[in-house]
Amino acid sequence: MTSLPLTLTINGHRHELEVDPRVTLLDLLRERLELTGTKKGCDRGQCGACTVLVDGKRINSCLALAVSHDGAKVLTIEGVSHGEDLHPVQAAFIAHDGFQCGFCTPGQIMSTLGLIAEAQAGDDPERIREGMSGNLCRCAAYGGIVEAVLEAQEQLAKADRRTAA
């Protein structure tokens, strides 16, 4: 299969790549770039375990052919924290036990970042539940996930206010 050139900025690092056009963004991350934090649960866009941010928007990376995102900025779970300093969303998932087995967690956290950026759900738990329903959790840690989203939003808003002031 002829490879195609592809440039991606992943977690702030620029990658110049030659890629088989069949390769999905998910398999590129996992199998070629050793960014295995992003998970494959269904490979059909049905479970959300592979959620990443592409140019700031959450997508199912299993449904994205890598070469169709030439020039894109990709954020994966590996790029969310700053070393040992967890992002407020990550800290909130731990504090509210928003996971058990942890397999869907990278996708849940990326989806939360996307949801907060979309600014459509506000602090309405019903809308948060709806907005997070593309990410399945078979352990069913859903209650903790909603609490984590609410708390993280509040922390981020406080931080924004501090920055503004």
Add this chain to the structure above:
Amino acid sequence: MTLELSLNQQPAHLRQGSSIGQPLTRRDGFLKVTGAARYAADNHPPGMLYAVLAVSSIARGRVALLDVEAAKAHAGVVEVMTPENRPPLATDPDAKNNPFMFRLDLLQNDHIRYPNQTIAVVIAETLEAATEGAALLSPRYEAQPARVGLDGAESFVPGGVGIGSPAVHHKGDVEAGLKSAATRIEATYETPAQYHNAMEPHAIVAAWDGDSLSIDTPSQGLAMAQGRIAGLFGIAPENIHIRSPFLGGGFGSKGMISGPQVLGILAARLVGRPVKLVLRREQMYGPVGHRAPTRQTLRMGMDSEGRLTAIGHHARTASSTFDDFFEPAADASHTLYASPAIATSHEAVRLDTGTPLFMRAPGEATGSIALESAIDEAAAACGMDPLEFRQRNYAEVEPMTGKPFSSKALRECYTQASERFGWQRRPLQPRQMPDKDGFLTGWGIGTATFPAIMFQAEARAVLRADGSGLMETGAQDMGQGAWTAFAQIAADGLGLDIDQVDFRAGSSDLPNAGIAGGSGHTATAGMAIHNAGAAVITRLADLATRHEASPLFGAGNEGVLARGGRLYRRDDESRSESYGEILARAGLAEIDGRGTGTPDSASREAYAMHAHGAVFAEVKVDPDFGQIRVTRLVGAFAAGRVINPRLVRSQYYGGMIWGVSFALHEEAVTDRRSGRIQNANLAEYHIPVNADVPSVAALLVHEDDPYVNALGIKGVGEIGITGTAGAVANAVWHATGVRPRRFPIRIEDLLG
């Protein structure tokens, strides 16, 4: 395996000298929220190839033709494994010598006995090449008619159900009890085939080095997997190293090593390079187990005061054509409600399906939804409140055996959960609670129960001269929180702060921790850890109390206690010595001790041991469209000692939502003509999403149990699904007046 577990810093919690009972956050939390937790498929040894399964699209017959040449001609394909070239095995994968061993499909011939059975494995340099190679095989089949559904074959009485339970049980005379009853009910309920669908598909990365084998794969039972692989390949178990630090969910489907996992090992053998094999989601509907369908008939008689005079519970279920696992659904009636006469029985058919297996609360979940529905029908027939009816028939001793319970705080569960829920305001008759939007509101109850099982486990404890400790056991964390709860038990067993304890688990080169299943892992491996801690403390105390220079000299082993890294004299706590001082004086860098966790046969002979709970559900049903929403769930559970209430609550939440899923969502649909599963994916096989589950509360009811084990642990992993499923069904009746008799409950059943 040593994990560099970064302990998160919050929340602050009181220690009070004990780690057990503290709501610590997960010690593996940092790894899981940063993507650093390494699951099996995240491994990538040098030179690794990708293996992709080609699976059968028919349910029964044989493979007539595979275009192996086309697959091999595809760029990047290295090899195609079929029955022709599959490396030899030391034992027949169809042989079995214990009830925890299941027959595997390892390309032993060209026969097909269920859909999604492996017919070939394509191995390639890339995942894409292997996937395309598998498609190029273009199989042709000689198909035979598929046997489908609970009426698809002649039934028989199995030799046993579950693991070794007789298919038929009885006490008293059920027919006489029914005849003498003032009120009787009889009802038949159907439950569907369900698939575990852990978020992590079964995966394996296998690498051979001569006759030594290195494996990354999710396993709920490392030693059992190691033994099974050793037997199949004719190599010593110690030559097999399995790492399973994290399972992306198991729910029973990763209890036994499955055929596809072994095929990954065979593929690595064939090509002489490391191989990664990951099941596609649709390939999980066949070779890795499922919950078998059931049809259950409940008969109950009640006297004029609403006391049960008889319970008859018969279940029809299904296994595969080639192996035995029979869902022990009717056994649910053995333990919960007092009745002078109880009879339970099972029959089964053999279908062209993968072999069913343990799936979260096997037997208890299926049996519970039927029993709790029937109990509700019985209460309604007697004109009684269903909670009052359950209390009227409260079992003071285990109904089937007459044994006393080791502990049973079910009354407190009923009281606490019903008060929290507001049950006393419930009108007796259905369809009495329309809400302001015109939805029909209904309230239902279910009783939860699950046996307190223990297996066998071992652990090794070490105390070091620097004052730290180490605890090793090959425990498995599939999300229940083993990394945290066992570290808490280890800390108390070693008399150390938890931050001073290095806890190792998740690897087959550690002491055998038994199975993470049957809700028995915390009790079993926990007791091994507890006893290993006691053993090493005893050795340490020996060193101190026998040495004249020690302030503990002469105290004797019984005369000291371990706390915070020091030994204290019980009769004079001003006299103490640190672990480090004791070891330094003895010139030792470290000492160790071993412990086992094992059920106490005498107390298990004398007592019935079960966890209990009560679950209350509220549903709202659209009167025009029949759409059902669960709006509120309140459960109260008594399951002995709680090691970590934060993690236990999460287990209850998860189990309760599985109960909702059982009642309203999950069902594998089989095409009656082809025998294929029509919805083998996560879009059409419905599991609850976040929006399906608005409000869940789980109350932890205090319970001391001096008999189950020294730590008083029963187990919490499966009980939540029981009770809940029935509570939802009963709430649907209360909302609509329609009694659900098949699950999941369908809109068309409510619209009549």
